[in-house]
Amino acid sequence: MPQLNPEFFVTQLFWLVVTFSFLLVFLWRISLPRIGNVLEKRERKINEDLTAAKELQSEAENIQDKIENQLKQARSDASELIKSSSASLQDKAQIEISKLEKELDNKINDSSEKIEKSKNESLNQIQAQINEITKLTLSKITSFEVTDDEIKNAVKNSERSLN
Amino acid sequence: MAAKGEKHSPLEQFEIIPFTKTEIAGYDISFTNSSLSMIITVAVITLFLTLTVNTRSLVPTRMQLISELMYNFVAQLLSDTVGDNGKKYFPFVFSLFMFVLIGNMVGMIPYQFTFTSHIIVTFALASVVFIGVTILGFVNHGIKFFTFFYIPGVPFYMHPLLIPIEVISYLSRPISLSVRLFANMLAGHTLLKVFAGFVVAMPFFTGALPLVFIVALTGLEILIAFLQAYVFAILTCLYINDAYHLH
Numbered sequence: 001m002p003q004l005n006p007e008f009f010v011t012q013l014f015w016l017v018v019t020f021s022f023l024l025v026f027l028w029r030i031s032l033p034r035i036g037n038v039l040e041k042r043e044r045k046i047n048e049d050l051t052a053a054k055e056l057q058s059e060a061e062n063i064q065d066k067i068e069n070q071l072k073q074a075r076s077d078a079s080e081l082i083k084s085s086s087a088s089l090q091d092k093a094q095i096e097i098s099k100l101e102k103e104l105d106n107k108i109n110d111s112s113e114k115i116e117k118s119k120n121e122s123l124n125q126i127q128a129q130i131n132e133i134t135k136l137t138l139s140k141i142t143s144f145e146v147t148d149d150e151i152k153n154a155v156k157n158s159e160r161s162l163n
Numbered sequence: 164m165a166a167k168g169e170k171h172s173p174l175e176q177f178e179i180i181p182f183t184k185t186e187i188a189g190y191d192i193s194f195t196n197s198s199l200s201m202i203i204t205v206a207v208i209t210l211f212l213t214l215t216v217n218t219r220s221l222v223p224t225r226m227q228l229i230s231e232l233m234y235n236f237v238a239q240l241l242s243d244t245v246g247d248n249g250k251k252y253f254p255f256v257f258s259l260f261m262f263v264l265i266g267n268m269v270g271m272i273p274y275q276f277t278f279t280s281h282i283i284v285t286f287a288l289a290s291v292v293f294i295g296v297t298i299l300g301f302v303n304h305g306i307k308f309f310t311f312f313y314i315p316g317v318p319f320y321m322h323p324l325l326i327p328i329e330v331i332s333y334l335s336r337p338i339s340l341s342v343r344l345f346a347n348m349l350a351g352h353t354l355l356k357v358f359a360g361f362v363v364a365m366p367f368f369t370g371a372l373p374l375v376f377i378v379a380l381t382g383l384e385i386l387i388a389f390l391q392a393y394v395f396a397i398l399t400c401l402y403i404n405d406a407y408h409l410h
Contacts, residue, residue, distance in 0.1 A: 011194075
């Protein structure tokens, strides 16, 4: 077996030491720190991104909470506004209605007064005509000279008995 | 039968061919196919790990991802076995893992020499681990490191038996570590060449059968190449852990 031939032991050991030492020093000083740096940098970047993402998420949650609160506020405000405005509208309507009623009442009163007045006038006229007619009739039928006052009283009396 | 008639032996691939004849202070340091293979391995590792991470992009390219996966793989291995103490040894364990892994992989390329199939190379690597770990054990625990061979909770009359066993198993660590890698690579490559010999020796149609085997075995060998590098690295980690935590 060529492996057991000591002739080449020294040269193999020599070249092994040379190449392996070079490899060890090169990797130790140059290659491994580079790869290590890259890995470390990446890990740091990932961690930073993760914390940034977490912060953003909590921020977003805060904003969402705020939006929800504002929406709730807006809803309650709107319902309040509707309630109050409908109440004030009702009040206004009430006022208008009562005003109208008052006016109508006044008009009714006026009209009834007018009616009363004209009725009285008419009654007085009728009274006067009755008196006139009675006087004329008496004067035609009889020869009694009657005064206006007497006729008036007589008519009143008869009216009273009628009533 | 016919395979024996061929001029090529399945072990011929492990022959070391010197390209130059160099000596320093009487020691032979000729540049050989083994040295070339080591240089290719180191070049592949350093170039790959440098070029792929060159952009240092936050979002990795596919190639950068491979480098990062290797980094994380070994880092995970070390932290799982040794814990926080292991960070100091990361460059060494990583270099060892990559050197063995790429060395095995380069050996899978046809006509490429596999330096991990030479016991002297694997034994040297294992010795570095063994000596380093032993020094580490003495630095961490001083003379108390010898209690490593004393297993607590065992009946006292067992100790005369167990302590020598523990010492022997500790001392045979570099041997088991190096022979495991060496034997795996040797056996795999030899098997491939034996089957390749069958392909040539057998008549036309039957020769296809060993060829299929070669394809399957090549896949297996790639798996073993990775597995042995992994085993080498994880045992190194375990030995480092032992140097920190005695039983």
